[in-house]
Amino acid sequence: MMITLDIIYLIATITFIYGLKLLGHPETAKKGNLIASLGMGLAIIGTIFLHNLIIPTFVYSLIIAAIAVGSVIGWLMAVKVQMTKMPELVSLFNGFGGASATIIGLVEFGKNIGNASQTATTMAAIIIGSLTFSGSVVAWGKLNGRMKSLIRLPKYNLINNLVILGLIIFATYFVMSASNSQMLLYLLLIGALIYGVLFVIPIGGADMPVVISLLNSLTGIAAAITGVLYSNMVMIVGGILVGSAGLILTFAMCKAMNRSISNVVFGAFGSSNAAVGDGSQSEKGDIRSTTISDVAILMNYSQRVIIVPGYGLAVAQAQHAIHELEQLLESRGVQVKYAIHPVAGRMPGHMNVLLAESNVSYDKLAEMDDVNPEFKNTDVVFVVGANDVVNPAAHNDASSPIFGMPILEVADAKQIIVNKRSMNPGYAGIENELFYNPKTSMLFGDAKKCIQELINEVKNM
Amino acid sequence: MQILEFLKDNLNLIYILTLTVFIGVEVIKNIPAVLHTPLMSGANALSGVVIVGAIITMLEADPTDYIALTLGFLAVVLGILNVVGGFVVTDRMLQMFKKKKS
Numbered sequence: 001m002m003i004t005l006d007i008i009y010l011i012a013t014i015t016f017i018y019g020l021k022l023l024g025h026p027e028t029a030k031k032g033n034l035i036a037s038l039g040m041g042l043a044i045i046g047t048i049f050l051h052n053l054i055i056p057t058f059v060y061s062l063i064i065a066a067i068a069v070g071s072v073i074g075w076l077m078a079v080k081v082q083m084t085k086m087p088e089l090v091s092l093f094n095g096f097g098g099a100s101a102t103i104i105g106l107v108e109f110g111k112n113i114g115n116a117s118q119t120a121t122t123m124a125a126i127i128i129g130s131l132t133f134s135g136s137v138v139a140w141g142k143l144n145g146r147m148k149s150l151i152r153l154p155k156y157n158l159i160n161n162l163v164i165l166g167l168i169i170f171a172t173y174f175v176m177s178a179s180n181s182q183m184l185l186y187l188l189l190i191g192a193l194i195y196g197v198l199f200v201i202p203i204g205g206a207d208m209p210v211v212i213s214l215l216n217s218l219t220g221i222a223a224a225i226t227g228v229l230y231s232n233m234v235m236i237v238g239g240i241l242v243g244s245a246g247l248i249l250t251f252a253m254c255k256a257m258n259r260s261i262s263n264v265v266f267g268a269f270g271s272s273n274a275a276v277g278d279g280s281q282s283e284k285g286d287i288r289s290t291t292i293s294d295v296a297i298l299m300n301y302s303q304r305v306i307i308v309p310g311y312g313l314a315v316a317q318a319q320h321a322i323h324e325l326e327q328l329l330e331s332r333g334v335q336v337k338y339a340i341h342p343v344a345g346r347m348p349g350h351m352n353v354l355l356a357e358s359n360v361s362y363d364k365l366a367e368m369d370d371v372n373p374e375f376k377n378t379d380v381v382f383v384v385g386a387n388d389v390v391n392p393a394a395h396n397d398a399s400s401p402i403f404g405m406p407i408l409e410v411a412d413a414k415q416i417i418v419n420k421r422s423m424n425p426g427y428a429g430i431e432n433e434l435f436y437n438p439k440t441s442m443l444f445g446d447a448k449k450c451i452q453e454l455i456n457e458v459k460n461m
Numbered sequence: 462m463q464i465l466e467f468l469k470d471n472l473n474l475i476y477i478l479t480l481t482v483f484i485g486v487e488v489i490k491n492i493p494a495v496l497h498t499p500l501m502s503g504a505n506a507l508s509g510v511v512i513v514g515a516i517i518t519m520l521e522a523d524p525t526d527y528i529a530l531t532l533g534f535l536a537v538v539l540g541i542l543n544v545v546g547g548f549v550v551t552d553r554m555l556q557m558f559k560k561k562k563s
Contacts, residue, residue, distance in 0.1 A: 016507055016510075017484060017488060019503070019507075020485075020488050020489070020500075020503065020504065020507070021488045023496065023499065023500050023503045023551075024488065024489065024491075024492045024496060024500065025496075026493070026495065026496065029496060029499060029555050030552065030555040030556070032503070033499075033503050033506075033548060033551045033552055033555060034552070036503065036506070036507060036548070037506070037544075037548040040506070040507070040509070040510065040544055040548070043510070043513055044512060044513065044516065044541075044544075047513045047516045047517060047520075048516055048520075051520060053520055053521070055520055055524075056524045058524070059519060059520070059522070059524055059530070062519065062530060062533075062534055063516060063519050063520075063534075063537060065534075066519075066534045066535075066537035066538045066541070067537060067541050069538055070537065070538040070539070070540070070541030070542045070545065071541055071545045073538075073542055073546075074541060074542040074543070074544070074545035074546030074547075074549070075545050075546070075549055077542075077546050078545070078546045078547075078549035078550040078553065079549060079553070081550065083553075083554075086498070086502075086550060086554065087498070089546070089550060090501060090502050090505050090547075090550065093505055093506075093509075093542065093543045093546045093547050093550070094505050094508065094543070096509075096539040096540070096542045096543045096546075097505070097508045097509050097511055097539070097540065097543035099536075099539045100509075100511045100512065100514075100515050100536045100537075100539040100540040100543065101511045101514070103515070103518075103532050103533075103535055103536040103539070104511070104514045104515055104518050104536050106532060107518050107522070107529050107532050107533060107536075108518065117467065212501070213501055216501060216504060216505050216508065219505070219508040219511075219543075220504070220507070220508045222508075222511065223508050223509075223510050223511035223514070224478075226511055226514040227510075227513075227514065228474065229514070230514055230517055232513060232514065232517070233477075234510060234513060235510050235511065235513050235514055236474070236477060236478075236481075237477065237481050238507055238508075238510035239508065239510060239511070240477075240478055240481040240482060240485065241481055241484065241485045241488075241504075241507065242485075242504045242505075242507050242508040242510075243482075243485065244481070244482045244483075244484075244485030244486050244489075245485045245486075245488065245489040245500075245504050246501070246504055246508075248485070248486050248489045248490065249489060249492075249497060249500065249501055249504070252492070252494075252497065253497065340494075342494040347497065347498045347501065348494050348497035348498065349493075349494050349495045349496060349497040349498040349499070350498050352494075352495045352498075353498055353499070353554050365495075367494065
């Protein structure tokens with residue numbers, strides 16, 4: 001019997017690797033996801049039924065019930081969520097995985113007292129699993145606005161490092177002493193949970209995707225560690241795969257923002273924003289605001305329009321409206337494109353998903369490097385709810401926290417319309433001199449409302 | 462010395478870890494930015510493989526140990542949430558990437 005299970009695990013492992021590989025290409029991604037999920041299903045079913053243990057029926061019923069309950073809830077959550085809310089849902093699911101690993105560690109602890117390497121493994125599962133859980137929940141709270149976006153304790157870096165160091169020393173002592181104290185175990189658990197919270201609260205909203213990706217990677221490692229506990233190959237390989245893939249993804253995201261991982265984690269973002277909103281505005285020039293009808297006329301009589309969508313568009317749920325505007329303008333003979341910054345939205349690629357949801361066609365989505373040379377031939381750039389990704393400070397202000405980040409060169413265009421709700425700085429918390437550019441006009445208001453009014457206005461022309 | 466002993470005892474494991482890290486890196490390298498979000502979500506679903514451990518915990522638990530069974534139950538629910546939710550959300554994201562027939 002056991003050999004069949006091993007073969008099933010082997011097949012599942014192959015589906016994970018192959019599925020992940022297919023996920024990397026637009027045409028095969030859907031298939032990859034399906035293949036990996038089939039492998040997972042196989043591994044789960046195999047684990048339940050293929051073993052030499054004698055299990056009372058009620059334990060089976062419990063397992064099946066747990067799977068049924070979890071599947072239904074998970075399925076409903078995934079189906080019901082709005083696409084704009086996706087990043088936080090991913091974060092939450094990730095937290096659940098971490099919690100699961102933690103609980104396994106807690107249960108296994110009692111069985112392995114006296115075995116130093118097993119105890120060490122259990123501790124690692126508990127620490128990583130629980131800090132992933134609490135960290136993911138905080139990231140979820142931050143993204144959906146339940147939690148204030150930036151909380152910084154004084155000397156938070158020092159405190160965080162001391163806490164994690166303390167946890168490691170504590171865990172080492174725990175293993176060495178071969179203690180069986182449940183109380184110490186729970187103390188360790190609480191410590192790790194607190195660390196997860198401390199780790200995420202000082203990190204700003206703009207960096208949440210990086211944090212989620214990092215935590216995702218950690219859940220994988222937690223799963224792998226739990227796998228070591230059972231010498232279970234599918235868990236070890238699957239977990240490490242997610243661990244290394246998540247890490248690479250984290251680096252890719254940091255690279256897109258031109259920031260190092262330590263910069264994100266130990267935080268420089270938003271810490272140098274003391275100058276925001278002081279009296280220096282007058283030397284930058286004036287803000288000019290414009291009206292719906294002016295923008296409508298401008299767009300209607302342009303040759304080329306490029307739309308730069310940002311998170312503001314997602315928050316306002318304006319992805320369908322912008323598509324309607326695009327189609328309307330196209331029908332009037334205006335060439336319309338979208339310029340997608342790699343980190344537009346809340347996660348890399350998030351903006352593409354949102355626009356794809358409203359059926360914007362593929363070839364209208366231009367990536368940064370392709371579209372940047374085109375701005376100088378563009379009549380109107382319409383920036384909707386984006387800020388940091390078009391901030392020229394990334395080029396010409398070495399003191400800016402986003403200095404060096406590649407941006408969309410919208411200032412090359414003939415006219416720039418920026419739709420924003422207010423003059424508040426973006427998530428990086430810094431002033432944007434683009435708004436003071438003589439070519440820029442500001443269109444204040446909610447993205448969806450503004451775009452709908454624009455559509456009506458253009459229709460009447 | 463203990464460390465050397467540990468390495469010797471777990472050599473196979475260490476080989477697997479090393480190779481898997483490289484596979485993970487290779488498989489993910491050079492992914493277009495468009496797919497970062499679905500990929501993260503898909504990887505997230507895969508990390509739900511921890512459910513296998515949760516099931517084993519329940520199977521190995523003493524049937525009279527209600528605490529272990531309850532905790533195991535919770536771990537299975539959380540794990541399967543991660544798996545099912547993760548795969549379904551990824552599928553939904555990818556659904557939207559379907560090429561339109563024009």
